[in-house]
Amino acid sequence: MPDEHDFAALWISLRLASLTTAILLLIGTPLAWWLSRSRWRFKFLVEALVALPLVLPPTVVGFYLLVALGPHGPIGALMEALGGAPLAFTFSGLVIGSVVYSLPFVVQPLQDAFDAIGQRPLEVAATLRASPLDRFFSVALPLARPGFLTAAVLGFAHTLGEFGVVLMIGGNIPGKTQVLSIAIYDHVESLEYAQAHWISAALLLFSFLLLMMVYGFNRRFSRVQS
Amino acid sequence: MARWTMTLDARFHVDRGDFSLHVDLTIPQSGVTAVFGPSGCGKTTLLRAIAGLESNCTGYFRIGGEVWQDGRRFLPPHKRPLGYVFQEPSLFAHLSVRRNVEYGLKRLRPAVRRVSLDRAVALLGIGPLMDRKPHQLSGGEQQRVAIARALAVSPAILLMDEPLAALDMALKHEILPYLESLQRELDIPVLYVSHSRNEVARLADFMVLLEAGRVRGMGAVGELFARLDLPLAHRPDAETVIEAVVAGHDEAFALTFLDFSGGRFTVARNDLPPGRRARLRVLARDVSLTLERQTHTSILNIFPAVVDEVFDEGGAQATVRLRVGDVPLLSRITRRSVVNLDLVPGRAVYAQVKSVALLN
Numbered sequence: 001m002p003d004e005h006d007f008a009a010l011w012i013s014l015r016l017a018s019l020t021t022a023i024l025l026l027i028g029t030p031l032a033w034w035l036s037r038s039r040w041r042f043k044f045l046v047e048a049l050v051a052l053p054l055v056l057p058p059t060v061v062g063f064y065l066l067v068a069l070g071p072h073g074p075i076g077a078l079m080e081a082l083g084g085a086p087l088a089f090t091f092s093g094l095v096i097g098s099v100v101y102s103l104p105f106v107v108q109p110l111q112d113a114f115d116a117i118g119q120r121p122l123e124v125a126a127t128l129r130a131s132p133l134d135r136f137f138s139v140a141l142p143l144a145r146p147g148f149l150t151a152a153v154l155g156f157a158h159t160l161g162e163f164g165v166v167l168m169i170g171g172n173i174p175g176k177t178q179v180l181s182i183a184i185y186d187h188v189e190s191l192e193y194a195q196a197h198w199i200s201a202a203l204l205l206f207s208f209l210l211l212m213m214v215y216g217f218n219r220r221f222s223r224v225q226s
Numbered sequence: 227m228a229r230w231t232m233t234l235d236a237r238f239h240v241d242r243g244d245f246s247l248h249v250d251l252t253i254p255q256s257g258v259t260a261v262f263g264p265s266g267c268g269k270t271t272l273l274r275a276i277a278g279l280e281s282n283c284t285g286y287f288r289i290g291g292e293v294w295q296d297g298r299r300f301l302p303p304h305k306r307p308l309g310y311v312f313q314e315p316s317l318f319a320h321l322s323v324r325r326n327v328e329y330g331l332k333r334l335r336p337a338v339r340r341v342s343l344d345r346a347v348a349l350l351g352i353g354p355l356m357d358r359k360p361h362q363l364s365g366g367e368q369q370r371v372a373i374a375r376a377l378a379v380s381p382a383i384l385l386m387d388e389p390l391a392a393l394d395m396a397l398k399h400e401i402l403p404y405l406e407s408l409q410r411e412l413d414i415p416v417l418y419v420s421h422s423r424n425e426v427a428r429l430a431d432f433m434v435l436l437e438a439g440r441v442r443g444m445g446a447v448g449e450l451f452a453r454l455d456l457p458l459a460h461r462p463d464a465e466t467v468i469e470a471v472v473a474g475h476d477e478a479f480a481l482t483f484l485d486f487s488g489g490r491f492t493v494a495r496n497d498l499p500p501g502r503r504a505r506l507r508v509l510a511r512d513v514s515l516t517l518e519r520q521t522h523t524s525i526l527n528i529f530p531a532v533v534d535e536v537f538d539e540g541g542a543q544a545t546v547r548l549r550v551g552d553v554p555l556l557s558r559i560t561r562r563s564v565v566n567l568d569l570v571p572g573r574a575v576y577a578q579v580k581s582v583a584l585l586n
Contacts, residue, residue: 120312120314120316121316121318121319123279123303123310123312124310124312124316124318125304125318125329126277126278126279126302126303126304127277127279127303127304127306127308127309127310127330127376128304128329128330128333128375128376128379129304129305129330129333129334129379130304130329130330130333131304132304134304134333135304138329139318142320143318143319143320145320
């Protein structure tokens with residue numbers, strides 16, 4: 001049976017994933033919109049940057065973030081100068097790392113959804129007196145709804161399954177920065193296979209149900225749209 | 227045809243490498259103006275430029291006392307009081323028909339609302355569709371909703387980009403009557419892009435002929451169809467459009483009389499009330515010429531006319547442009563007849579019209 005440390009890890013994982021997803025939707029939406037609409041010549045540079053976490057080993061992302069967030073890094077030093085504590089080995093640090101690492105999983109589905117809308121509905125809205133901001137909220141957002149669901153679920157699930165980045169930045173402190181995926185690793189290291197099984201199976205089932213819901217919903221939505 | 231006092235001015239320059247549009251238009255600020263030409267001639271680009279949707283477009287646009295665009299100013303699309311009907315209905319898929327039609331209306335200041343929701347809905351006959359979603363409508367119904375949606379913003383001008391092109395013949399005939407009643411009931415100038423001569427003849431009063439991004443000619447539809455310096459008059463099925471007024475009916479022989487400045491047409495009985503304006507189409511090849519009025523003939527429609535201009539079509543054919551009253555009429559006859567009858571400009575003749583089609 002899972003012990004109290006496991007439940008603490010579950011709680012941290014859920015908090016981390018929810019907070020990361022919320023932040024990513026807030027940052028990712030305008031970013032994806034800009035990537036979808038901009039005709040800037042060097043847009044591809046930004047696109048490559050956003051996609052980097054997809055190909056980099058998590059330890060590389062984690063390592064640079066650790067350096068940046070630590071007391072001698074630029075962000076850590078800034079935090080200290082502002083009277084705060086360095087972010088390495090804290091929950092806030094985990095959130096920052098997760099936001100960076102899960103960025104493409106949120107931005108890309110959103111960008112695809114915005115691309116799929118095309119120019120026409122927005123032009124129609126413009127001829128119906130809607131200002132650019134109005135067009136975004138009354139036309140682009142509702143039409144991109146399936147993209148938002150996909151983005152939120154992918155962002156959440158990917159953060160839940162994170163290991164390398166969290167380990168580098170968070171340092172596996174039980175009750176503070178130890179998340180579920182690391183708890184599994186610890187159990188296996190200590191040859192506690194039964195507990196590792198419990199958590200793994202729960203994560204597997206949860207992830208499957210989540211994805212099933214997304215695909216089911218998007219299929220229904222696309223049928224209605226076409 | 228009516229004379230136009232109010233006009234709007236449009237001068238646009240668009241350069242896109244492989245395509246350029248350079249136009250300078252003065253068109254009536256009432257009735258339907260057709261923008262006519264082959265595909266790729268810049269019709270759509272012109273409409274988009276007027277709506278402010280075309281990037282890299284410079285120029286000038288004035289309607290009434292308002293300038294939407296000049297060297298210094300550029301009113302963004304959502305600030306231009308226009309209605310736009312795109313070639314595809316382009317309804318918002320996430321909104322019901324009602325919310326689609328209300329979309330623009332809700333964004334208008336109440337003071338500038340002149341067309342009510344009920345009026346727009348009634349004119350296009352979409353009342354029964356209001357609670358449906360766009361994907362539950364036929365193509366023709368969707369386009370009617372799109373037209374109602376554009377009307378509901380009480381536009382100062384309605385831009386229609388081949389609104390019937392995506393529909394099949396049956397649906398076209400379903401929508402055309404709505405477009406005609408729209409024109410009769412609302413005092414909104416319409417700019418109607420089309421490459422269908424039939425639609426233009428039926429709906430438009432004024433016409434702009436575009437070719438490769440340049441204006442080939444503009445003027446009243448009846449005049450432009452009959453201009454020998456433009457390609458329309460030289461097609462094998464060249465035609466003249468004549469506007470007439472229903473004068474009355476002859477019940478005994480089931481005939482209807484229609485008056486125009488050159489005389490009175492007699493056609494098969496129709497249901498139009500006396501006083502109603504009607505469009506007639508006369509094919510050039512159905513008009514023959516005589517020097518004296520034929521008396522013992524089955525042809526009902528014979529008008530005194532004056533030869534305006536003669537054009538040698540090559541081969542056996544020639545096109546003669548006549549003036550009947552104050553409207554032009556085309557006649558396609560053989561070159562031999564031109565010589566035999568000595569048809570030169572100024573000669574008085576009789577035009578015998580073998581068949582007439584009522585357009586509405």
